[in-house]
Amino acid sequence: MSSNEGSAIDRRSLLLGGASLAVTLPLDLRAATSTVREFALRAAPVRLSLVGPPHPDTDVWAYGRTVPGPEIRVRQGERLRVVVENRLPQETTIHWHGVRVPNAMDGVPHLTQKPIAPGERFVYEFDVPDAGTYWYHPHHRSFEQVGRGLAGALIVEEMEPLPVDRDLVWVLGDWRLARDGSIVNDFGNLMEVTMAGRIGNTVTINGRLPETMPVR
Template sequence: MPFTRRAFCTGLAALPLSRPAWAQETPLLTARPATVQLAPEGYPATEVWGYDGRLPGPQIRVPQGSRLSRRLVNGLQVPTSVHWHGIRIDNAMDGVAGLTQDPVPPGGRFDYAFELPDAGTFWYHAHTNSMEQVARGLSGALIVEESTPPDIDRDEVLMLDDWLLDPETGRFAGDFGNPMMRSHAGRLGNLLGINGRYDFSLEARQNERLRLRLINAANARIFMLRLEGMVGWTVALDGMPLAQPEPVSTEIILAPAQRVDLIVDVTAEAGTPAALLSYADDDSWQALAEVTVTGPKSSARRAAPAPLPPNPRMDVPGVAEAELREMRMEGGAMRGMTSGRFEGQDMDFQRLVQRGQFWALSGQVGRGEAPFARYTLGETARIRWVNDTVFPHAMHLHGMHFRTVAADGSQGPMRDTLLVKPQESAEVAFVADNPGKWLLHCHMLGHAASGMTTWIEVA
């Protein structure tokens, strides 16, 4: 059961010297240990790994069409790298250790520099031993701003996360290689929070209009969210604007790595509840972000918001004629692990389990030497994900966005991460317009570390 505001669960390198600021050509982003107060006051502080010693890392805001440059400085005792999640990026800058770059050793540096073609809500996180490094705090928000912003009063970034802590010591609990977590739902925390705080809150006025940029930075938790005292519209998913804002009439499901941009009007009066609620393990709804309403901003609400300006290259033509490739999700506890071996996998199953490999994609355990598919530059690609397991999987494609494809051929919103439920399938299509070797994996990071990782090649 997660920590709540009511109760806290019980029982359970010296940095390289940098040049003076006036001599720096590239801003630094330093991965290093730090100590933060994640748990409520009265409980021990937690030793984390953070960018610039912060959790989450520094928020990066840049205009669309600009060029982003950061020099990663590794102040950890282990290798690391940075993935710029959701950016349609040059392959060499994608940050996947072992595929697009060598990991940056302790004390080492690596220069990232790339164009930002799309406006939207993105994020950055470690992509070397991601399950542990992201869980320890190595992530931050990357906001690419439209040249014409929407009609709002305030723009707020909310990075949702959970942390698995030992309340006696404040340290991260459990073994990051724990086979039970890796073969089941993943590493789920017992403390939930936003922007590194379990008690995150906002102040607002009645009829104030906010843009809420929600980012799920959790290792494995799927957040189910609800608005209280606010009326909202979804205007973008995974950084990509919707053609028309969609009223929020049901719960918002946010899988690991997914983002949603909401424009909300605060409808509650001063002194009445307003919050972003999260569904809890005890079947209750609890405030993940409380909104304190201080008084009226205006006497009347505004009209529904206009759509955000579209990003370039959002069409996916030629889907009906594209070759359909099927990718089956296999393995995990309670189903795939009972067969004795992964279908199509020659290696003895017990040897895989001993190596901590519990998952496969179409019989392939781990990234492998050969890609799942090779595409010609500009080709329309079509993949059907089939979930043969009893757990959900958040499938993430690097370097490009895709559209979901319904049975009737209609296309859904553009995304880079899609939640595929147990015993269900989902079809996606994208234009393979970004050359290079691109990772495709489950963003339940324990699943990715335990075999549910592959790649495609575009040339």
């Protein structure tokens, strides 16, 4: 999502059911005063356990050797800098889904940027104006790269923290797996291209089959 004029959205108001918009500093003023949070993401093929024994590990594409990718957590109004290294066998980009960013940081290949070639790096840097729960993912061959595991959570906390005990992030994913636990490698068929993705037959939470998760 590209940057435009408007007020910043306050997650607190949304969670409480309010429809009001919170007023924040203008983008250009925040840019001069914001804290910089830097992260590094390496996109590469790895083998991970998705469904557990007795199935073997699954060949996936991952950021930082984890599925979903590392959680990126910043504070509203801070500047985010992400250094992306491409170790995939094809080009890639990263799109910051739902975040108001400068056009050049939007991650749309051949439109807002040149795709990141295998072996190359690209630096995304922008101020984060709105609190909320977002996700990041490729915008180059999304139907395949997301289907192979490339996605992660981007959490933008309010300037004034919410009064909660814990903030848990659960990333729901669906995978199309064969009986041996491998990803069905039929990416690019007409239906998946028109749908910009596929419907899986295996659901994971934070990269694993659903299981009991402690919340305290």
